[in-house]
Amino acid sequence: MTSFRYAVNVTPKPGILDPQGRAVEGSLAHLGIEGVSAVRIGRRVELTVDASDETAAIGIVERLASELLSNPLIEAYAVEAIGATSSTTTSSAATDGAGEG
Amino acid sequence: MTSFRYAVNVTPKPGILDPQGRAVEGSLAHLGIEGVSAVRIGRRVELTVDASDETAAIGIVERLASELLSNPLIEAYAVEAIGATSSTTTSSAATDGAGEG
Amino acid sequence: MTVAERAAEPLHRRLGVTDEELAAIRDRLGGRAPNDLELAMFSVMWSEHCSYKSSKPLLRTLPTAGEGVVAGPGENAGVISIGDGLAVAFKIESHNHPSAVEPYQGAATGVGGILRDIFTMGARPIAVLDALRFGDPADARTRHLVDGVVRGVGGYGNCVGVPTVGGELVFDPSYQGNPLVNVMAIGLMEERRLTLATAGRPGDLVVLYGSATGRDGIGGASVLASATFTHDDPSKRPSVQVGDPFAEKLLIEASLELIERGLVVGLQDLGAGGITCATSETADRAGTGMLIDLDAIPRREPGLEPFEVMISESQERMCAAVDPGQWPAVKEVCERWGLPVAIIGRVTADGDIAIVEGGLDADGQPRPGARELARVPARALTSDAIVHDRVASPPTHRRGAPAPGAPAPVSDQLPERGIDPGAVLLGLLGSANLASRHAVFQQYDSTVGADTVAGPGRGAAVLRVKGTTKALVASTDGDHAVGLLDPWLGAALSVAEATRNVSITGARPLGVTNCLNYGDPTRPEAFWQLSEGVRGLADACRALGLPVTGGNVSLYNESPAGAIAPTPVIGVVGLLEDIATLVGPAFVASDDQVVLVGDAQPGLAGSVYAALAGAAPEDDPPPLDLTREAALQTFIREAVARGLVASAQDISGGGLAVALAECAMWGDLGMRVRVPAAHSPAVDLFGESPSRLVVSCAPRHAAALALLARQHGLPVEAIGTVGGDRLVVELTGAGAIGAGDERSSRVADALDVSLRDLRHAWDHGLARALGWEG
Amino acid sequence: MRVRIGVVVFPGSNCDRDTVHALDLAGAEPVVLWHEQAMLEGVAAVVLPGGFAYGDYVRAGVIARFSPVMRAVAEFAAGGGLVLGICNGFQVLAEAHLVPGALLRNASLRFVGQEVAIAAERLDTPFTHALDARRPLRMPVAHGEGRYYADEATLDALERDGQVIFRYVDGAGTPAGPGDPANPNGSLRAIAGVMNAAGNVAGLMPHPERAAEGILGSDDGLGIVRSLVESARRVAGSQSPLVAAAR
């Protein structure tokens, strides 16, 4: 058994109205931010899979992503492998973020 | 002016309760899925920035991420550059996903 | 204080425990010094929030006995019998500071906390009312707070399936840096199911169920983290608590099933102070102790230190005392509802809360090698916590309150010159504090439960009681503007208005819960405001014959910008015996008579009109005569019961003119009335003197209604008739044109506005003020 | 004898008791079906009530789709059994692909709790036949994710095949498209409720069970509940082999 950590990125399919994305675009002006466009807002799901090998692990994630985490009618998803390292970068980036916020 | 496309991944900070992740973990049994743990659910925001150079672009995304897209009290964020290519892979992966779903 | 200096501070001070308090702790421990874990437990239990150390002496003066009271202050919520073997549980609580930091989660966990107080008593929550106060609605920070708090209240209440049926939304500059988020919850129960927060008998099991314990709300106590503690990333100890309404919903159903089946001896929710508070409060109430097995407490993540487990404020947890024989059944219920459940200790006879590491054996005795980490008398943490006598002193220059009944001098400089009453009325109706709140409450589910007869928006909330002819009627009200001038009057007025709102539906107020939002009690002026507020609360409740069955105190409501205006928020629940007699504020039929009950007293200070138009500096607030108020409420309840009343509305914010406009807008019926003006157009139209009603009735009932009013010693006057699509008001008498002339005022006495214009101003005022609408 | 109608209770359902109350008013015998049971206890119809099943995290209704009881409900539906999903129940049916389309976050991005008017497109369905006329029906909505979505082709097909069962309408009774204040969530083509192709499974966002008594401000919803109860009674009587088999 090995542990694999993945992220599943779920985004609204092209052509599907994304009011959240619009709302963000709408509020850019207040922040005095320019040059930002095509904002699409989706979900990011990070999870750990214990499996015999990577193929098995991917299989599990794909199933989760397609059946539970995304609705094929309206959403697209992509699976991304994130090592322990990458997840630490996440949280460090976080502290920067918190610092700036 | 060049166009850069980024993704901002916003996730609950370590230690912060994540009811969504917990609910997903709770439902895995019904799906007959085993070996999945540490599910954390956040947002994924994809956006395009037009800026003179990458440094300027990153600056804009960082500001957006820290001030608008994340809540520094409870959320961490990480910025990720996604080229046109990677974004196509996203949607193709998606279609596979849809196929499987 | 620099970081270095703070580090140099002794531990107890860094935990917010004063030297005096440390001395008091030592002598509760028979002279010995508390260890770090014990000190952490004392620091949370002796906090203002848990110990009421500044307010206890004042709260003792409140009247608590009353007809049908089955549980009062001291329990998680007050409970009052409503007949048919049923009882109503209700309580209001604040979540001000968390909401100022993180508005969504602060408000959400505030709703979760007060709901737990209700079902802990054995009652199914049936309604929530949210009483909210913020600063300037045009300010960006305020808008962020309003948006987050409203989403939070809805996000939690909507999900658990308890309708939000009422509340308040008030804007005042004094709340700029310190918003108020007070939430009231109401529950319905079979009286025989009443469950008290007691530890039961020695030998009973201490059972913890609900969410696992994590590092939530450790906040200030983090200084206790041992040096060996590896990850010192502050984000590892979030001070923000995240609510999980789904877990709460499961907690409600599981708890009610446990109570229904008689599986628990006592029940206590976990709130401030976490496990420390729940165990010590229940043990103290039962006169027992508890032996807690630290290792048995389910954790959300590894590596929690003992102090973190003991004071964590992780949400959605309950603590029960269970007879060992019932454990299997208790376990089955919790697991069926998907809730972690564990035996975390035993009830003991020694009166101490003892914490051991290393586990307990089958008879609840520490296993060989188990280590005792803390031992503190339960009462030292709770009923025997330190009490401070704070110093109260009124501000140096302040005008006394007008003695009840004593007419205050009419200011001859009322700021009404040149103002057209019609324009003023539209301005008031469209103002942030008087406009329709629907932009906010349409984000709430106000109808789940299928009991909501009158939801938010038009006076008191009305909920039918299935299987009976009865209805419960509820309202929250809190004055801040008058309280700033006279905290006694502000508190008394709040009680008068909340009870009046209930009485005008025909319902009889059953009892009062209250949330006292004041400033830093170590400031003599703030403490004076608090003590005057409690005195006003007590006087008003005595005059109206009502018990105070519970509430909550929130102090230190101050920001760099200063202290908030003293804000006692009063929650009242009333009982309507026959829902068929229910009366609303809206006009119902053309040609009905419009009757004015009560008379206007001078004084504009503290009114919405004054806030908008400015009041004369030496002007006073109008007086309150509590005897008159009691008579008025008895009168209207009698009139409704006798079927004499078509509609009844009380006169409050915005005065008579706004009350008339509401009756008209809501009934979609205009009126033509002639109002006898005793003072001046501003006072008679927009003054807010209390104890007045606008009643409409069928012409054939007019005489009986007037007679009944006189029998209650109330001034009464038929002022006109319902009909048409305009609000037309004429002023007659001394206060009208004559008075105007004397002051060479250009005030037009006639007020003539179309319902369309009234409705337009009223409908859009709030969304505009908040920038939700262009 | 009262016809037995199942009311599914998921953890997080919060309109189950209201639904039981309304079914009782309409003359049925409500039978509570727990999410972990795979048997429907021989009920003649099933209602999926409103609420936040499993917290409704991730996407409303998605987690519920995988519960044991939903497998049974899917079978029951495949066999022609009558199924009505209200609010969260509609979301669950959509996620389970038992009715077409998806329910997206309200266009306002805010939860909406208010009274709306809807009109039945057809009076010849098991869910609407007891309604007297096509007059607007007043009842509450209370949801954060109720914006009906399907692609244009699907929408055309639904209209062609008469699968659109309820639409939001304005005061004048005309359908209220996205952007019209009478459309509470931005639903495409004013769609408030749809049926499956076979016509035995339907979902709607508004709450008829909360509008089943005059005292609550409207009893317009009772017609919908009664339609279901009477249809169920017929089924129970006829013992249609299909349905019998499914049970």
Ligand SMILES: Nc1ncnc2c1ncn2[C@@H]1O[C@H](COP(=O)(O)OP(=O)(O)O)[C@@H](O)[C@H]1O
């Ligand atoms: N202003 C008040 N008036 C009357 N009783 C109060 C007041 N404030 C608090 N109490 C009572 O003191 C007890 C402790 O208050 P609190 O800590 O808010 O209760 P809980 O711990 O259940 O939240 C409660 O029973 C409450 O009703």
Ligand SMILES: [Mg+2]
């Ligand atoms: Mg409590």
